[in-house]
Every structure is written in structure tokens, then in C-alpha cells.
Amino acid sequence: MKATQKTFKGTIATAVRQARVFYFCGPDEAGAADAAALAASHFPEGEKVELSGADLRRDPVRLADEARSVSLFGDKRVIHVRTAGDEAFEAVETLLASPVDGWPVLIVATSATDKSRIAKLLENRPDALVTMFHPPDVRSVTGAVREMGDAAGVRITGELAERIAKATALDTRMARSEVEKLALYLDASPQAPRSADAAALDAVGAVSEDDSFSPLVNAVLNGETARLPGELARMRELEMNPVGLLLAFERRAAQLAQLAGRMGPRGDVNAFMEGEMQARRVFFRDKPDLTQQLRRWRGKRLERLVDRLFELHRTLLGDNRNGELMLAQGLAEIARAAAAAR
Structure with missing residues (x-):
């Protein structure tokens, strides 16, 4: 099955009774994530299992195994997959080959469209739903x-x-x-x-909190490795919440994905960002940093950034005691990758 952005809300109640795999894609990553949350709300409450595209690329059988598994207490499950492009293609193909229906699987694919291999694999199946979300205005x-x-x-x-x-x-x-x-x-x-x-x-409003996060977010994503030690020291001094800080990085990555989707693969970054500022979709104060970051984080590099942030988030939620140290190490790794993209 295939739904459009406009028809999705009207078809989801019917789709959850028929489909077991849901694929949400397009340049509006927030819209795709909202759609996954709405679909999940139609299923009975149960265990939420989160997987990344990187997990499934390394182990294509894992998705089918998780979809067939029963938790220790026999709870219902919903499998959430956050991926980029077609890196989970083999895993989805293996899942569909399983003779057991299994638990519902909700896939949010950043930097992918309804022309991707996974979308083509699913769109004509009665037990799957594909929807693409375009950038909002x-x-x-x-x-x-x-x-x-x-x-x-x-x-x-x-x-x-x-x-x-x-x-x-x-x-x-x-x-x-x-x-x-x-x-x-x-x-x-x-x-x-x-x-x-x-x-x-x-x-x-979270203005003051986001303002305190912004220098570190920009230092990392701009690849300003010389500034990073000072910003990490400030993070410790201010006792910034690691999860809250990581959410600020995820919001910026989502904004970059929206900008990259609107600009397309061959756009002039400077001219595009000037137009975004004139259209009031970008605040003038953020334009210089966003311009730098859009040059560094596009296409596959942006997909890998989203994956890395997702893995960091999951790690932090699983180990609060060492969260600050793990976050600092992860941010240093991202900053080095940004610097290499100059």
C-alpha cells in the first residue's frame, strides 16, 4: 500500500489492521517520525524495541528475529527502526521472507524517498504501507x-x-x-x-537552555576541534544534562536534513541559505553556522551523523552514570569527522 502525506491520517486506522511493515521517508524527518508515533499509538501498548540501520546492516537477520521474538513477560512488541537510505534493505527483505507475520515494524528512513529500494519492495504489498513526507512550510x-x-x-x-x-x-x-x-x-x-x-x-520556552547548548553544537558540527576542549569543559562546569544536550544535536541534524532536502543535491549553499533567511525559515543569527554545517553534512555524511546520534542517545539512556564521558567521546568523534570534510 502507498499513502500520500495528505491521505496518511485518513488511512492509518485501516492500515494498522492490514499491514505489518510501515515505511516513512522523505526530507521531512520530523513528519516521518510523527507518522511512526501515530501508527504506534494504534497498536496495543507493549515493549518498544529500537534498532538502527547500522545494526541491521551488520546483522540483516536481526529484524526478523526481533519481530518474531516474545519478551520475557510475554508482552506485545512494536519494532522501531531508524535508518538512512537503503542500509536496512537486506533486513527488510529477510523479514518479508519470514512465514510468520510477527510484530509490527515501523521504519523511519531519513534521506530516503519513495523511490528507494525498500519503498519499491513494500509499496505494492497489502501487508505494508509506504508514505513520503515533504518539507513543511x-x-x-x-x-x-x-x-x-x-x-x-x-x-x-x-x-x-x-x-x-x-x-x-x-x-x-x-x-x-x-x-x-x-x-x-x-x-x-x-x-x-x-x-x-x-x-x-x-x-x-527552552530559549535559554538552547542558547547554552548552541556554542557546543556549532563547535562540533562545524569541525572546530580547537574550540572543542573549552566547550566540553563548559559542559562539565554548567552540568549540562547529557540527554538534553544530545537532543539539541538531534534537532540541528533534523534541521540540516530539512534544509538539504529543500536544496537538493547540486544547490548553491550560499544562495540557498540566503533564500531561506529571506523566507524566515532560518534565523539570521544561525545562518553562518548552518551554512558551514550544510556544506559538511549532506548525503551519506548526514545519514551517518543521524545514525551516530541515534546510537549515542540509546547508549546514554542505557548508562546514565557514564553519560557525560560517553557523550564527550562521541562529540569529539563527530567534530573530527566534520573537520575532515572541510
Whole structure:
């Protein structure tokens, strides 16, 4: 089966009754991730198993094994795969060859399209769903923010919703986080809705936190290895939360994926970024760093960056005690890779 970005929400309820493999792709990585979350919400609550494309490239049989496995307590499972391009092709092919239906598999493929090998493998099967998500614009994300507010019991004006959309770089996951914080701050719910204003958004916004993260994010992704020791020392001095910091890196990687998708493979980076700033999709203060990073992180390099951040995130969640050390080592590795791409 194949759905479009516009028809996806209307078909997902039917699709989850028929399909066991879901493939979400396209340059809007946030939209694809949102779609996977929406699909997962239609399945009974159970164990969430997370795999990366790198895992499945090394062990193509693992996906089929995980989809057939039963947890120790007999819980239901949903398999989540975050991959780039077609690196999980053999794993999906092996899964489809299994005579056992297994647990549902939700694949978010960054830097891939509905013309990828995996998409072509799945699109004509009645037990699979393929959907491609295109980069959003300010208007569509503004509308989505207002819908999120309605669902959370927060009344958000169009002007405030547009501010949230732009502040989160049109990333609906980040926007949802801001709406959820507003709901908590206002003690709002669908049963007791509250109206949000600029003062409330200022009170809950992550501006100050992101501002403290930005120098380190930019030093790493720009490949400024000489600055890195000082920034890592500042990370320790300020006792920055490792997971929160890594989320800032993931947001920047998602923004770069959106920019790269809009620009295409042969675009003029300087001219493109000037247009993005004029269209108010990029804040003028961020333009120099984003321009440098877009030159370094595109195509396969960006795919590998997303994979590495995903692996770091999973490692941090599994070992909180050594999180700061592991994050510092991972960021140093990424910074060296960025420097090599000059």
C-alpha cells in the first residue's frame, strides 16, 4: 500500500489492521517520525524495541528475529527502526521472507524517498504501507501547532502558533514539546482548556537552555576541534544534562536534513541559505553556522551523523552514570569527522 502525506491520517486506522511493515521517508524527518508515533499509538501498548540501520546492516537477520521474538513477560512488541537510505534493505527483505507475520515494524528512513529500494519492495504489498513526507512550510506547521494545542486543551492564537513554528525550525516534534510544556504551565487539559499568551510561552520556552547548548553544537558540527576542549569543559562546569544536550544535536541534524532536502543535491549553499533567511525559515543569527554545517553534512555524511546520534542517545539512556564521558567521546568523534570534510 502507498499513502500520500495528505491521505496518511485518513488511512492509518485501516492500515494498522492490514499491514505489518510501515515505511516513512522523505526530507521531512520530523513528519516521518510523527507518522511512526501515530501508527504506534494504534497498536496495543507493549515493549518498544529500537534498532538502527547500522545494526541491521551488520546483522540483516536481526529484524526478523526481533519481530518474531516474545519478551520475557510475554508482552506485545512494536519494532522501531531508524535508518538512512537503503542500509536496512537486506533486513527488510529477510523479514518479508519470514512465514510468520510477527510484530509490527515501523521504519523511519531519513534521506530516503519513495523511490528507494525498500519503498519499491513494500509499496505494492497489502501487508505494508509506504508514505513520503515533504518539507513543511510555516503555514502548515502553524496549523499543526494550533491542532496540538486544541488536543492538549491550550488555546493558541495564529500569531503565537506561528512563533512556535518558527522557533522550532518547523520541526513538529519540537513544537509538540513546547505545546505540552504550555499545557503543564497553564494547568490546561481538554476538559479545562486555557488560553496561552506570549508571556506563558516565554516562561516555558527552552530559549535559554538552547542558547547554552548552541556554542557546543556549532563547535562540533562545524569541525572546530580547537574550540572543542573549552566547550566540553563548559559542559562539565554548567552540568549540562547529557540527554538534553544530545537532543539539541538531534534537532540541528533534523534541521540540516530539512534544509538539504529543500536544496537538493547540486544547490548553491550560499544562495540557498540566503533564500531561506529571506523566507524566515532560518534565523539570521544561525545562518553562518548552518551554512558551514550544510556544506559538511549532506548525503551519506548526514545519514551517518543521524545514525551516530541515534546510537549515542540509546547508549546514554542505557548508562546514565557514564553519560557525560560517553557523550564527550562521541562529540569529539563527530567534530573530527566534520573537520575532515572541510
